[in-house]
Amino acid sequence: MKPSQHKAEVLEAFKKVSPSLIDVETQETYQTYSERQRNLFRYRLKFPPELFEGRSVIDFGCGTGEFDLVLAEWGAMILGFDFNSDSIDRANSLIAKASVVEDINIEFFVGDIDTFTIVPSSYDIALSLGVLAHVPDQRAMFMRMASSISSGGYLILGFIEDSGLIQRLFHRAIVRATAIQDDAAINTTARRLFGEHIERSVKHGNRSAESVINDYLVNPHYVGVPIQVVDSWAQDLGLKHYSSWPSTELPFAVDSPDQPIVSRMSDPYHTFLSLHRLRWMFANQSDLATFSRLFEGFLPAAGLVEQILDTLCSTLQTGDLNPANLHNQRVLWADLGEELELALEAASSSLISGLGQVSGELLKVLEFLTHGIHHEPDDLSLPVTDYLFKGYNGLGTSYAIWYKP
Numbered sequence: 001m002k003p004s005q006h007k008a009e010v011l012e013a014f015k016k017v018s019p020s021l022i023d024v025e026t027q028e029t030y031q032t033y034s035e036r037q038r039n040l041f042r043y044r045l046k047f048p049p050e051l052f053e054g055r056s057v058i059d060f061g062c063g064t065g066e067f068d069l070v071l072a073e074w075g076a077m078i079l080g081f082d083f084n085s086d087s088i089d090r091a092n093s094l095i096a097k098a099s100v101v102e103d104i105n106i107e108f109f110v111g112d113i114d115t116f117t118i119v120p121s122s123y124d125i126a127l128s129l130g131v132l133a134h135v136p137d138q139r140a141m142f143m144r145m146a147s148s149i150s151s152g153g154y155l156i157l158g159f160i161e162d163s164g165l166i167q168r169l170f171h172r173a174i175v176r177a178t179a180i181q182d183d184a185a186i187n188t189t190a191r192r193l194f195g196e197h198i199e200r201s202v203k204h205g206n207r208s209a210e211s212v213i214n215d216y217l218v219n220p221h222y223v224g225v226p227i228q229v230v231d232s233w234a235q236d237l238g239l240k241h242y243s244s245w246p247s248t249e250l251p252f253a254v255d256s257p258d259q260p261i262v263s264r265m266s267d268p269y270h271t272f273l274s275l276h277r278l279r280w281m282f283a284n285q286s287d288l289a290t291f292s293r294l295f296e297g298f299l300p301a302a303g304l305v306e307q308i309l310d311t312l313c314s315t316l317q318t319g320d321l322n323p324a325n326l327h328n329q330r331v332l333w334a335d336l337g338e339e340l341e342l343a344l345e346a347a348s349s350s351l352i353s354g355l356g357q358v359s360g361e362l363l364k365v366l367e368f369l370t371h372g373i374h375h376e377p378d379d380l381s382l383p384v385t386d387y388l389f390k391g392y393n394g395l396g397t398s399y400a401i402w403y404k405p
């Protein structure tokens with residue numbers, strides 16, 4: 001398909017219902033929205049709002065302007081553009097009404113990601129949230145963002161992780177397997193079959209159900225990208241990874257600050273990121289619940305680790321090297337080995353059974369789709385699933401920040 005046709009189809013869908021519109025019209029709704037963004041940037045991305053102060057920001061695909069208003073509150077100077085003139089109208093009216101921010105420094109323009117005029121190296125920060133999945137040439141968009149920032153600047157991207165999209169891709173395949181003809185029928189069927197998922201997306205994304213359905217079922221272009229691929233674009237351009245959420249840092253790292261940071265292009269890192277991709281797919285619980293379950297079996301081992309290290313350190317500190325302490329250490333290390341073995345066995349059997357449950361259901365739905373096509377929308381009933389569509393959030397939105405040296 002030609003890029004121009006791709007874009008025309010996206011624009012047509014987004015003209016029907018904006019994918020970005022969020023109510024920030026009152027002080028209360030604005031504060032709730034702005035607080036969420038503050039938490040995301042300060043605590044998860046380690047990019048505190050103060051870093052935006054006095055910085056020039058270019059927002060690729062700014063949509064209806066809600067986040068730009070928050071950036072203005074944080075003291076940034078913003079240029080936002082989007083190819084949907086309706087969204088730009090809304091963004092301008094939002095700014096005109098804004099009572100929350102004085103001395104607003106924002107300009108909005110109608111423009112396309114590939115052709116909007118940008119003076120190279122002229123911004124401190126290039127930002128784009130939720131746009132990459134909709135453009136025909138994702139790498140080209142990333143490169144334009146990178147070239148718009150000056151040295152010492154940052155590229156901030158909110159993108160859809162492909163494995164986090166699988167739940168929605170199943171929904172699309174199911175809708176396509178029916179005889180559905182129009183948007184109204186897509187809406188009715190989606191609410192009937194995927195109501196729980198849509199409610200979750202409304203809750204997490206703060207948008208209307210109609211907007212969610214339009215975004216992923218009416219709009220035909222919605223393509224996720226693995227973090228490894230985005231990493232490789234950044235690598236090619238000499239950008240340095242700054243932070244990401246969900247965090248893709250290697251766990252249990254202990255290198256001293258003098259050591260070079262482990263390259264995200266190295267084999268162990270890639271292996272880790274593949275597991276991370278799998279986690280996106282099976283992330284059907286909050287982190288707290290997931291880690292509580294996973295680490296439960298390690299509780300006795302954790303107690304032993306504390307005991308071993310406390311006694312070992314105090315023995316070495318005090319110089320109390322006697323046979324009783326030696327014996328004690330022998331016993332503790334042997335116990336630790338046994339406890340770790342038990343905990344690892346329990347964790348691996350729980351992981352394998354979870355994997356079996358979800359993959360079994362996944363194959364069942366895939367089989368249904370492969371053989372059970374040509375349903376009337378009203379007759380369609382899905383295979384019963386207990387795990388596959390019970391995603392925690394159901395949409396793999398990732399955020400990542402790079403630094404341009």
Ligand SMILES: C[S@@+](CC[C@H](N)C(=O)[O-])C[C@H]1O[C@@H](n2cnc3c(N)ncnc32)[C@H](O)[C@@H]1O
Pocket residue numbers: 007010014019020060061062063064065067081082083084087111112113114128129130131134135
């Ligand atoms: C999901 S919305 C995100 C909007 C905003 N960044 C936000 O976070 O709320 C995606 C936006 O990308 C815009 N978009 C998609 N393709 C585009 C293109 N080729 N040029 C400019 N904007 C585009 C759409 O019009 C839409 O406003």
